[in-house]
Amino acid sequence: MVLINLKSVLPGAQSANDGFLYETTTSTPVDELIESLVEIHNARLRSCLIADAVKGLAMYGVMKRPEDVGTDHVRTVEKGDNYVADPSGLRTGNPPDKKMAEILNREVRSLEEYIDKYQARNKVALTLPEIAEKINNVRGAVTMAYPMGLPDWDLAQIALDGSFDKLKGTYLGGSLVEAKNASLWTCNKEFRRGQLVSDRLGSFNEKTKIVAKLTTKGSGPPAREPVVSEAERNAMTAFYFKRQEELKRLAEANEDDYLNSAWADPKGMKKSLQGLGNVKAPGLRF
Numbered sequence: 001m002v003l004i005n006l007k008s009v010l011p012g013a014q015s016a017n018d019g020f021l022y023e024t025t026t027s028t029p030v031d032e033l034i035e036s037l038v039e040i041h042n043a044r045l046r047s048c049l050i051a052d053a054v055k056g057l058a059m060y061g062v063m064k065r066p067e068d069v070g071t072d073h074v075r076t077v078e079k080g081d082n083y084v085a086d087p088s089g090l091r092t093g094n095p096p097d098k099k100m101a102e103i104l105n106r107e108v109r110s111l112e113e114y115i116d117k118y119q120a121r122n123k124v125a126l127t128l129p130e131i132a133e134k135i136n137n138v139r140g141a142v143t144m145a146y147p148m149g150l151p152d153w154d155l156a157q158i159a160l161d162g163s164f165d166k167l168k169g170t171y172l173g174g175s176l177v178e179a180k181n182a183s184l185w186t187c188n189k190e191f192r193r194g195q196l197v198s199d200r201l202g203s204f205n206e207k208t209k210i211v212a213k214l215t216t217k218g219s220g221p222p223a224r225e226p227v228v229s230e231a232e233r234n235a236m237t238a239f240y241f242k243r244q245e246e247l248k249r250l251a252e253a254n255e256d257d258y259l260n261s262a263w264a265d266p267k268g269m270k271k272s273l274q275g276l277g278n279v280k281a282p283g284l285r286f
Helices: 030-060 098-115 128-145 155-161 164-168 230-252 268-273
Strands: 002-007 019-024 182-186 209-216
Touching: 002 030, 019 030, 030 098, 030 128, 030 155, 030 164, 030 182, 030 209, 098 128, 128 155, 155 164
Parallel strands: 002 209
Antiparallel strands: 002 019, 182 209
16 A cells, blocks of 8 residues: 655645645556545645634624625624624624534534644545545534525535535635646656556555655646754754854953853862862852
8 A cells, every 4th residue: 555645735724744644556547646636635625614614604603795794883783692793794693502503613623633734643544535524524513503504605605515616716716726737746756647656656665655746737846845844944043043142242251251160160170079069158159
């Protein structure tokens, strides 16, 4: 079984070190592999949109019509028993009752946990049927909370419908990938369409793990990841700044300051051998 760690970035991610694991075989056609990876990539993006929209649904209710968007303090709105004003003015402020909101949030958490980048660290490979099942669970919870259905303009409805054209009109538009326009790369080498995975990895490498990326066809290999991460770069900068300050203080210090240091004491070794190194005169502070 070939294990592919596909690098990608989810919307709102704080780090580019994101992605998911996918299992395949060396006998799999490259076209089929690319299609499967693209489907899971897009399904993860769609899941993020579903999670965000359903969280808003549970907290502030359905979205207003586009022409009615605005804060409630300047508009006359219908206020139900569970009314909570939406600060953004996008939603009606009439969420479902507390019990149904908990069910919605529970199913959303289950979906988010399954597509999380930490699944790759835990060596859990994602599958499209499993993502689809999690999404269906969220859809069922939404149906329970809103048996009459959601309006067509609600972001949760658009995300649950899953229409590629409609999803392109959301903030996911620039991140979604079409399988026919995608290329797969690993180690700066492209998986050629019309070939098998074994043509790139070898037919005897069934236990191989690779890091790969999807790009747009014809755009060339993806950019290399930086050798030093952002956190490491910040730590190095802080260290060098601290070192510079220390050198500056040493340059400004008097020439005889070093005489007060323990290492400059000519009797330091003798005191250490006699166990007198830390003995201080009573009443004195150093």
